[in-house]
Amino acid sequence: MAWPFLRFQKARTIDGRKTTRKTVIVALARKLLIALWRLVTAGEVPQGVIVRAA
Template sequence: MIQLAWRLLRFQKDSGLARWFQARTSDGRGTTRKTMILALARKLLIALWRLVTTGEMPHGVVSRPNIMTASSKEDDDWDISLAALLRVCR
């Protein structure tokens, strides 16, 4: 989770969690950053849990487009067969 928190800071710089971390660690001390990255990891875990259970995106996080978006006829067939497979597996 701590590695994921560092990745969040690197790639989601405008998210609410990243801004929270930056505000808390603006004093520049290394010990503060180490302590606060653990707090950020905990907040991130809660935010991800909310995403999974309720579908609520964390504030300011930008998600990537869906990789399963159909771009051609072959992809449409793939989406249909994937949907059929998911219905069978339920």
């Protein structure tokens, strides 16, 4: 889920180095994992997210 977000972060990944891109994707994936964990365990919905019924 984090890879598509990386496309819109051109300013942060402009140098084109693979290490920078990997660092950004790992940080985004970590934030996503933490947000999902909080949603599952505590029922906390991340700020700005709209949850709809399935």
